[in-house]
Amino acid sequence: MTQQTTLLEVNNLKKSFGGVQAVKGVSFSLFSGEAVAVVGDNGAGKSTVVKMISGAYTRDGGDIHWEGAAVDIAHPDDARSIGIETMYQDLALVPDLDAPGNVFLGQEPMKRMFGFLPIIDREKMQLDARRLLERVRINLPSLERPISALSGGQRQATAIARFLLSERARLIIMDEPTAALGVQEQRKVMDLIRTLKSQQMTILVVSHNLEHVFEVCDRIIVFRAGEVAGIVRTKDVDKQAVVSLIMGGNT
Ligand SMILES: Nc1ncnc2c1ncn2[C@@H]1O[C@H](COP(=O)(O)OP(=O)(O)OP(=O)(O)O)[C@@H](O)[C@H]1O
Ligand SMILES: [Mg+2]
Structure with missing residues (x-):
């Protein structure tokens, strides 16, 4: 310290x-x-x-x-x-969603299609999720895999990456x-x-x-x-x- x-x-x-x-x-x-x-x-x-x-x-x-x-x-x-962010025992992850989907759950970055239609900016989600997952030094076999196909440690790292999304953490x-x-x-x-x-x-x-x-x-x-x-x-x-x-x- x-x-x-x-x-x-x-x-x-x-x-x-x-x-x-x-x-x-x-x-x-x-x-x-x-x-x-x-x-x-x-x-x-x-x-x-x-x-x-x-x-x-x-x-x-x-x-x-x-x-x-x-x-x-x-x-x-x-x-x-x-x-203050808390990791609960069940990790509060959605099994069917991939890691980026879980990292951004409920706070997905949006963009506008045709200049007005709001849609989820998947590209930004993948890029930012990768950056956050790198911060917790975890390697995922693929960002497209559902969370349910990951190991316990990879899931925990995903849960932590989600906390880091909040700049306040x-x-x-x-x-x-x-x-x-x-x-x-x-x-x-x-x-x-x-x-x-x-x-x-x-x-x-x-x-x-x-x-x-x-x-x-x-x-x-x-x-x-x-x-x-x-x-x-x-x-x-x-x-x-x-x-x-x-x-x-x-x-
Ligand atoms: N929601 C609840 N309703 C009733 N009693 C509870 C509740 N939560 C905890 N307790 C009681 O409060 C006491 C402390 O429980 P707590 O879960 O904080 O212990 P702990 O130190 O985390 O134990 P462990 O190492 O087993 O997880 C226990 O006697 C427990 O039965
Ligand atoms: Mg306890």
């Missing part, structure tokens, strides 16, 4: 489901250009916290600051409009991006995180895989039972120390 500009700060986030307090006052900051892992046991509240930041869940309490200013994130569009949140992938595909996702980091993107990644976390993340936020059990720099600790934090010293 070269600079330590705070991009996102969350204070005392809270969320209950019925009688269950899933998140009990969580606070942390993210600096610009760093990759931060969120780890913790099943049910620790990791997904609930990232959903409050991405606007998928409304929070019961707490506040969120973005580049120093209080923001109200009540809907995914609110998060997106300030530069500053923070990319991934909730267990490698969970459903084979070993080689997992590697690609690690590479992707490194690539995004080198392009000054900030990454918040929920993961159960400490190998991966130690490989690409600068810091680790450990959740336990809806609370932050510790925040450590990857280079200052070993896996055993993180496991202890996850388990609450009961290892």
Whole structure:
């Protein structure tokens, strides 16, 4: 990390489901250009916290600051409009469409035929999609293949390329991006995180895989039972120390 500009700060986030307090006052900051892992046991509240930041869940309490200013994130569009993009488990891709179609879904570039008839500018779509896919350093066998014919890693890269379309994107949140992938595909996702980091993107990644976390993340936020059990720099600790934090010293 070269600079330590705070991009996102969350204070005392809270969320209950019925009688269950899933998140009990969580606070942390993210600096610009760093990759931060969120780890913790099943049910620790990791997904609930990232959903409050991405606007998928409304929070019961707490506040969120973005580049120093209080923001109200009540809907995914609110998060997106300030530069927070979230990769959901299903990736929200359309299986029958090719990569450019998915990258531009709902925001296709238009041109005018005969000077007045608006039609999709396929040529621009292919060119821009290729440029964005190059930024995430993914090689697709062909841009015409439907997404359903691509590998898990290629699909994730396509989903990320779509985020990059938004010039505003500053923070990319991934909730267990490698969970459903084979070993080689997992590697690609690690590479992707490194690539995004080198392009000054900030990454918040929920993961159960400490190998991966130690490989690409600068810091680790450990959740336990809806609370932050510790925040450590990857280079200052070993896996055993993180496991202890996850388990609450009961290892
Ligand atoms: N939509 C929901 N309705 C009711 N309870 C929920 C909901 N989402 C989460 N919870 C509960 O909140 C707690 C935290 O869940 P959360 O999904 O945030 O955990 P997690 O740390 O992401 O776990 P995992 O590692 O298994 O994904 C759990 O007890 C869970 O059952
Ligand atoms: Mg989860």
